[in-house]
Amino acid sequence: MSSRIAPGLKVSWDYTEHAEHYDKRADYSEEAISELVRLTGCVPGKPIADIGAGTGKLTKELLKQGLTVRSVEPNDAMREIGIKNTTGKTVTWLAGTGEQTGLASASVHAAFFGSSFNVVDQEKALAEVRRILIDGSWFACMWNHRDLDDPVQVRIESIIKSFIPEYSYGSRREDPTAVIEATGKFSKVTLIERKFTWEMSKDDIIIAWKSHATLRRQAGTEQNFDAIIAGIQDYLERFPAMITVPYATRIYAAKMLSR
Numbered sequence: 001m002s003s004r005i006a007p008g009l010k011v012s013w014d015y016t017e018h019a020e021h022y023d024k025r026a027d028y029s030e031e032a033i034s035e036l037v038r039l040t041g042c043v044p045g046k047p048i049a050d051i052g053a054g055t056g057k058l059t060k061e062l063l064k065q066g067l068t069v070r071s072v073e074p075n076d077a078m079r080e081i082g083i084k085n086t087t088g089k090t091v092t093w094l095a096g097t098g099e100q101t102g103l104a105s106a107s108v109h110a111a112f113f114g115s116s117f118n119v120v121d122q123e124k125a126l127a128e129v130r131r132i133l134i135d136g137s138w139f140a141c142m143w144n145h146r147d148l149d150d151p152v153q154v155r156i157e158s159i160i161k162s163f164i165p166e167y168s169y170g171s172r173r174e175d176p177t178a179v180i181e182a183t184g185k186f187s188k189v190t191l192i193e194r195k196f197t198w199e200m201s202k203d204d205i206i207i208a209w210k211s212h213a214t215l216r217r218q219a220g221t222e223q224n225f226d227a228i229i230a231g232i233q234d235y236l237e238r239f240p241a242m243i244t245v246p247y248a249t250r251i252y253a254a255k256m257l258s259r
Contacts, residue, residue, distance in 0.1 A: 026208075032193070032194035033058075036140055036142075036192055039253060040110045042062075047069065047108050048111070048112065049070045050071045050072065053072060054114070059071045060085060069092070070092050070103060071091055072093075072097070098116065098125035110140070113142070118170065130256060135259060143172055163224055175252070181254070185257055187257060191252060199242050199245075202242075205243060
């Protein structure tokens with residue numbers, strides 16, 4: 001599948017190949033999102049931004065909270081699915097990036113990055129966040145992390161590393177606190193963490209792995225990537241149709257200091 005990045009936008013990660021699989025990933029913890037909304041004081045009628053919105057995973061959770069969302073996504077394929085996933089809701093979709101959102105200055109009451117802050121130039125993205133936020137508003141970035149101590153996940157990790165010995169999840173599992181606080185433009189970071197389990201079919205687990213851009217990139221070749229997916233699939237054949245996968249939603253939130 002050829003790249004489908006909106007014209008005029010530059011991105012380091014192209015998710016075109018992953019768009020059709022992305023919805024099979026676990027949702028964010030509803031409890032964690034509710035806590036984030038309480039912390040940041042988000043209320044209906046005051047727009048907030050979901051930056052790097054993908055197919056609308058985070059957007060859908062924010063809409064459940066009754067919020068008005070501006071969803072920013074550079075990839076046409078991902079954005080098209082997101083629009084379908086949120087039809088009729090209080091959301092506006094835009095083509096943009098974390099560094100160039102396309103949103104007006106001082107136009108949103110919060111700016112959230114759901115599993116996207118690791119694929120942007122973080123300093124430039126934080127400067128863009130300050131531009132689009134209303135004074136006293138909040139920034140937050142978040143990820144879902146599988147529990148790598150779970151026996152099933154341990155085995156999957158060993159399969160991956162048999163093909164990629166130096167495999168690393170990179171910055172998506174790194175604490176961004178130092179980067180955020182080093183700007184001097186945001187308050188001390190607050191961590192929200194909620195553990196949860198997600199019931200997934202074996203087929204959906206495989207589809208979710210097919211959407212894993214970090215794995216595909218480090219695999220080096222499509223042949224190696226396909227072999228890893230096949231190895232995971234072979235391992236999962238011994239399990240029941242549905243598998244309980246342990247996760248934690250981790251959110252890092254900070255209030256913007258006055259300009």
